[in-house]
Amino acid sequence: MELKQTPLAQIHQDSGARMVPFAGYEMPLRYSSVVEEHLNVREKVGVFDVSHMGEFLISGPQALALVQKTTSNDASVLEVGQAQYSCLPNENGGIIDDLLVYRLDHDRYMTVVNASNIDKDWNWLTRNNSMEAKIENISESTALLAVQGPLASQALQPLTSVSLGSINFYRFTIGEFAGIQEVVISATGYTGAGGFELYVPAVHASTVWKAVMEAGEPFGIKPIGLGARDTLRLEKGYCLYGNDINDHTTPFEAGLGWITKFTKHFIGSESLQAQKEKGISKKLVGFVMVDRGIPRKDYRILDRLGDPVGVVTSGSQSPCLEKGIGLGYVPKRLAAADNEIFIEIRNKSVKAITKKLPLV
DSSP: OOOEEOTTHHHHHHTTOEEEEETTEEEEEESSOHHHHHHHHHHSOEEEEOTTSEEEEEESTTHHHHHHHHOSSOGGGOOTTBEEEEEEEOTTSOEEEEEEEEEEETTEEEEEEOGGGHHHHHHHHHHTOTTOOEEEEOTTTEEEEEEESTTHHHHHGGGOSSOGGGOOTTBEEEEEETTEEEEEEEOOOSSSSOEEEEEEEGGGHHHHHHHHHHHHGGGTOEEOOHHHHHHHHHHTTOOOBTTTBOTTSOTTTTTOGGGOOTTSOOTTHHHHHHHHHHOOSEEEEEEEESSSOOOOTTOEEEOTTSOEEEEEEEEEEETTTTEEEEEEEEEGGGOSTTOEEEEEETTEEEEEEEEOSOOO
16 A cells, blocks of 8 residues: 655655654654754754644534544533543444544534544544534644753744743634645644644645744754654653554553543443443553663563463654653552563563652
8 A cells, every 4th residue: 555645754864754654644753853853842942743634523503413423531621721631442442543523612622633633533423423413534634743841932933923832731713824725733742732723725735944044043953853752742752643542442441541431421421431440450550660671562471470462563662761661551459650561571570669740
């Protein structure tokens, strides 16, 4: 299957990015080194092309009804200009996808879904749209830039009359940015370093990217690839779909009980309510390596007797801690912080310790 390209693919290639296949797209893995890019976001500011993400508009008098039926969080509490982290559960409570829900207007919402799940999510929403809300897939016509880091606000402010400092966490505004009208400027962040997401018409993606890079130059801005995006989110313990959550893991097992609200009925709510009452048998935990070693996805997790108790779902070397870190499901008895576990690395049992998230 031929890989899709984002509207910024040529810019990445011209910038010397190492391009790799990801979720059906050709995406930049890194421009320099993952560690350098990671630390640049933590200490200064970096810009990511995340235009591969999917966006659906849900509108009309029944828009909220469809969002409420299909998502685990309670979207009725959202004000216009507010966003919410949520997930699409299946009938068994497993996670079809995790997503963001934006309330754009009184009866108009935008959902932002993972690139690998665009078709799956679209089919799920349309199949469950018994109330006939209007759904529109705007993924191809929408580009998304994430400008992340403690200097993001200062770097971007010259490009807009919108007061960026007044956009609180999980809030957004729609305004003019870099001469482009109707840009959604939000502060949800997937790096834990602060910053903004810019949803722009795909035809203007290059214009906005160049403007951001120019405005950010005095602040040390750099383009950042998927490699550092992964290590940044891992340090904060943010789940990656397909690794840490999937159709067979539930929000309670993944530590996402806080986005599961029983103030309304939704698909899978009975299964999840039953699991909440019964309790979970396994839980996603963060851990830091005590001994030297880098945990990788699918490495076995062992208890102190050497018995396999789980697998690593995400793992890497933390540029901030300069140690191996990871996420993985373990039995509930080992899920509390400061428990000793072992990661099987090249047939050796390497000690790690469970930690409360975030890891950094």
